[in-house]
Amino acid sequence: MFQFTSLLAAALLATRVAGHGAVTSYSIGGTTYPGYTGFSPASSPPTIEWQWPDYNPTLDPSDSKVMCNGGTSARLSATIAAGSKITAFWAQWTHVPGSVSVYLYKCSGAFSSCTGGGAGWFKIDEAGLLSGTMYDGVWGLGTVDSTKQWTSTIPPQLAPGNYLIRHELIAVHQTNTPQFYAECAQLVITGSGSSSPTSEYLVAIPGYAKLSDANVKVDIYSEAAKTTTCWDVPGPPVWGGVSYSTTGNCNGGSTGSSTTTKPASSSAGVSTSKTSSSTKPASTSTSSTATGGAAL
Ligand SMILES: [Cu+2]
Numbered sequence: 001m002f003q004f005t006s007l008l009a010a011a012l013l014a015t016r017v018a019g020h021g022a023v024t025s026y027s028i029g030g031t032t033y034p035g036y037t038g039f040s041p042a043s044s045p046p047t048i049e050w051q052w053p054d055y056n057p058t059l060d061p062s063d064s065k066v067m068c069n070g071g072t073s074a075r076l077s078a079t080i081a082a083g084s085k086i087t088a089f090w091a092q093w094t095h096v097p098g099s100v101s102v103y104l105y106k107c108s109g110a111f112s113s114c115t116g117g118g119a120g121w122f123k124i125d126e127a128g129l130l131s132g133t134m135y136d137g138v139w140g141l142g143t144v145d146s147t148k149q150w151t152s153t154i155p156p157q158l159a160p161g162n163y164l165i166r167h168e169l170i171a172v173h174q175t176n177t178p179q180f181y182a183e184c185a186q187l188v189i190t191g192s193g194s195s196s197p198t199s200e201y202l203v204a205i206p207g208y209a210k211l212s213d214a215n216v217k218v219d220i221y222s223e224a225a226k227t228t229t230c231w232d233v234p235g236p237p238v239w240g241g242v243s244y245s246t247t248g249n250c251n252g253g254s255t256g257s258s259t260t261t262k263p264a265s266s267s268a269g270v271s272t273s274k275t276s277s278s279t280k281p282a283s284t285s286t287s288s289t290a291t292g293g294a295a296l
Pocket of ligand 1: 019020021095
């Protein structure tokens, strides 16, 4: 018994160490951009990725670490054309139930002064419960587990500028204890687009989700989960996404949409001027910024 217990403890410890992960590199147009590889922050070699202190999950989305895993700034940036693909790589990952989300944040100026603060984050890609039930269905996070990578397309209509990109994995294998893993990198997005998301797509991180939210604190081993076939990925609805899947979302995100693919030319939520407010999804109940509506 003692031996079994010791082995179990050792196994659990190993799982704890090996079970986590973080984005460790990026690829754009065939060029690999090394990221940070962990546990010993170093300024050399410089990277495009904000250096994070450890692989450990953030357990409360109100923790500031949830934004970029505690990272601050980076010395480099990568250039990518709007409409192009970026792939993030995880050196290790083991969790299957949960989601992948990808966010952007437009810096108002230089990266050195870009903190990611305020309601400026918007989601461009996500994959949650793709089919089946929460108990034993197919999860977007399973793709990261099996391939150790995730590819997204920068919305082609997006206005150029300096942006942060944030890859967020939310692992829900632990009962009522979601684990958030997010890392950020610096992108110079080029192109001739002139669009940016309207306010209902913009969130502050932290602030975008609460631990008490029904879609955040979940028990995938409950009896109810065995018959639950949808789950809303935490955070705002996807803006300007290309070929992302809302299959398995209870409400197609929070937009009420049930489409599985949004065309690149979709005008939903697109704003080319600060006064545009006519394209809000019908189910959005938040008030406009003009009337003091609080950011999510
Ligand atoms: Cu883990």
